[in-house]
Amino acid sequence: SQQGEEDPQALSIQEGENATMNCSYKTSINNLQWYRQNSGRGLVHLILIRSNEREKHSGRLRVTLDTSKKSSSLLITASRAADTASYFCATQRKTSYDKVIFGPGTSLSVIP
Amino acid sequence: GAGVSQSPSNKVTEKGKDVELRCDPISGHTALYWYRQRLGQGLEFLIYFQGNSAPDKSGLPSDRFSAERTGESVSTLTIQRTQQEDSAVYLCASSQTSGDPDTQYFGPGTRLTVL
Numbered sequence: 001s002q003q004g005e006e007d008p009q010a011l012s013i014q015e016g017e018n019a020t021m022n023c024s025y026k027t028s029i030n031n032l033q034w035y036r037q038n039s040g041r042g043l044v045h046l047i048l049i050r051s052n053e054r055e056k057h058s059g060r061l062r063v064t065l066d067t068s069k070k071s072s073s074l075l076i077t078a079s080r081a082a083d084t085a086s087y088f089c090a091t092q093r094k095t096s097y098d099k100v101i102f103g104p105g106t107s108l109s110v111i112p
Numbered sequence: 113g114a115g116v117s118q119s120p121s122n123k124v125t126e127k128g129k130d131v132e133l134r135c136d137p138i139s140g141h142t143a144l145y146w147y148r149q150r151l152g153q154g155l156e157f158l159i160y161f162q163g164n165s166a167p168d169k170s171g172l173p174s175d176r177f178s179a180e181r182t183g184e185s186v187s188t189l190t191i192q193r194t195q196q197e198d199s200a201v202y203l204c205a206s207s208q209t210s211g212d213p214d215t216q217y218f219g220p221g222t223r224l225t226v227l
Binding site: 033035041042043044045048088090092099100101102103104105 | 145147153154155157160168201203205207214215216217218219220221223
């Protein structure tokens with residue numbers, strides 16, 4: 001069964017706007033990660049947040065984690081056309097030897 | 113090599129034939145995953161190898177699918193008697209699990225088309 005579920009499924013914004021994507025999951029986790037996929041082949045790791053962290057930043061990316069609500073959000077500020085991609089959250093359960101499970105993804109389109 | 117490699121990059125086969133997909137993980141990575149991604153869809157977990165432990169095969173969709181990995185090296189995913197619904201991109205990822213969370217490094221994928 002799906003562990004992580006992103007929403008919205010698709011998002012279209014103008015360049016310069018902020019984009020927010022959400023991820024909800026069902027079981028307790030060790031960590032949650034966000035990945036980007038540009039061309040339907042291969043994913044690139046963006047950021048990881050551990051279960052004892054609430055917020056992390058990396059450049060224009062901000063990730064929050066609310067373990068009480070079992071949810072995370074990815075914020076991309078000042079979006080660019082190059083940010084157009086699919087974004088996936090992935091969760092790993094209580095031990096780091098558990099498999100990583102991906103959600104269905106959010107398709108982001110940034111219009112120049 | 114610097115990254116995860118997969119071969120072939122594209123495979124076109126006829127329904128009923130067997131196919132074998134290969135993944136070369138990053139050297140030293142103990143964990144290896146196979147995923148399937150249908151067009152416009154998310155990643156579907158297939159199988160997970162972790163060191164010398166028994167693989168987690170819970171994602172394999174049918175007994176036509178199998179995978180092997182020798183030690184911490186190359187893995188092959190075999191699909192027997194392919195069906196049209198097997199058409200997808202098959203992605204492999206490896207990670208270095210050392211007590212820290214798993215950051216996965218993905219290969220470029222193999223695009224399988226079953227005619």
